[in-house]
Amino acid sequence: FPVDRIRNFCIIAHIDHGKSTLADRLLEMTGAIAKTDKNKQVLDKLQVERERGITVKAQTASLFYTHHGQQHLLNLIDTPGHVDFSYEVSRSISACQGVLLLVDANQGIQAQTVANFYLAFEAQLTIIPVINKIDLKNADPERVESQIENVFDIPREDCIRISAKLGTNVENVLQAVVERIPPPTAIVHDPFKALVFDSNFDHYRGIVANIAVFAGHVKKGDKIVSAHLGKAYEVNELGLLCPQEHPTQKLFAGQVGYLIAGMKEVKEAQIGDTLYHQDQPVEALPGFKPAKAMVFAGMYPVDQSEYPGLRSAIERLTLNDSSVTVQRDSSLALGAGWRLGFLGLLHMEVFNQRLEQEYNASVIITAPTVPYKAVLSSAKLIKNRRGIQNNMMYVDDHRVMMKYLFPLNEIVMDFYDLLKSLSSGYASFDYENAGYQAADLIKMDILLNGRPVEELTTIVHRARAYSTGKAICERLKDSIPRQMFEIAVQASIGSKIIARETIKAYRKNVLAKCYGGDITRKMKLLKKQAEGKKKMRRIGNVEVPKDVFINVLKRK
């Protein structure tokens, strides 16, 4: 395929602005998929993605589109929408020459619109602004065009107004892709060089890597090397994604496709890595960084007999996601388990949901923590303001963009939910890592009947210790059911108790309302109670519901 008729592009958008819907329309209009209702969000493959309506793993499709009588190959590279996956977005972007910047005609520019815009802008890509959902009653494309002009300095005439849902003007988007985005500057005669921008684990074939070929070509049987690990492989299969795999003989510079080469783990084909021919080494593409876990949580089987099953489920899931770090761990109350590291809270929730859905595993997750570097010294600077304002910019008369420096610990649990509810859903939020900062932090323990529960131990800012301890005790009181004896819930710093709540004794007799002798009904109630117990965890003599560990640190 002639390089000048190839276009590599992706769609970037704030969550829910309609990226998957637009992708579906583009696939339908180019005949890659049939036009039926069943095709909703073809690129969102995982069950979790469909349920949550968010894109977690990037998917890619090659589309054939005829423009002025000439066939073009358009490679649509799907990107994840959530902040936790911004590194994957940046890698997908570096496989492209242009982006569709999709903005909801009602909501306008949001936090991730801005973050994603800068990723594309810094990579010097052609940016095509697309205003979606113009069919909505409250759509205000005029206002959104002004925002785009103000914030991104893109002329409003460049904007394409569409309804991805109804298909209105989507043809114009395809035309703009061909007319405005330049073809890749690929050099067919140079040694082979490709970027890995995504990879998946397949039980039968091992790793399937999605690659963008930057130079030269690769074919079946070639010996290739992945730059990061320096390991050599033989190419077994390669081809285009249409969006189903479509095997071909070769992949050429400028093309995007998949490649299978006997790699067994995602670690061997990390996102951002470079592939080259074994006998023609090339310099690795810039920007590779191994995924870095920022949020850590303990994971334990509800019942220790489920440990081996859970272990293999975690192993298999991490084969598919090299950004999760796993370390064995054990706790007095919860037994043997693991300490897992994730890119962010959503990443953690998605992982947990996949464990439950795909492997039928039932797990206890402890409240997530973020990494700290401890410095042993008596003087530390005391900062009483935990958020420091950096920058502020007006998007238009109604909206303002504010930049703050925050401790990650303050935003990891519930900041986003809180912000959403305070602003009735209007505010949006995005973050990037700003490095470690000194702070005055102390360790706070939680005790149940005098016994410390290490899973609930947290690191808090000294100025917040008292109020946080009180809030946690109150929430524990609400979420631990009454038992046959009184339970003291306490928060302590060192040996000093700073908060206390009491859960009164109570005996729950499930048969109390069962007059008469219907034995099957009694059995049913007892069985139900036994099932309820399964979701509990015994700490000392106190039964604790398993989701307490994650819920208790969320502020209301």
Ligand code: GTP
């Ligand atoms: P992520 O993959 O999580 O980033 O979300 P997304 O941007 O792909 O959003 P998605 O395509 O799932 O659309 C979000 C919601 O907006 C869905 O309920 C769509 O049906 C709806 N939607 C998308 N496009 C349009 C449109 O043109 N008009 C209207 N009225 N609704 C739309």
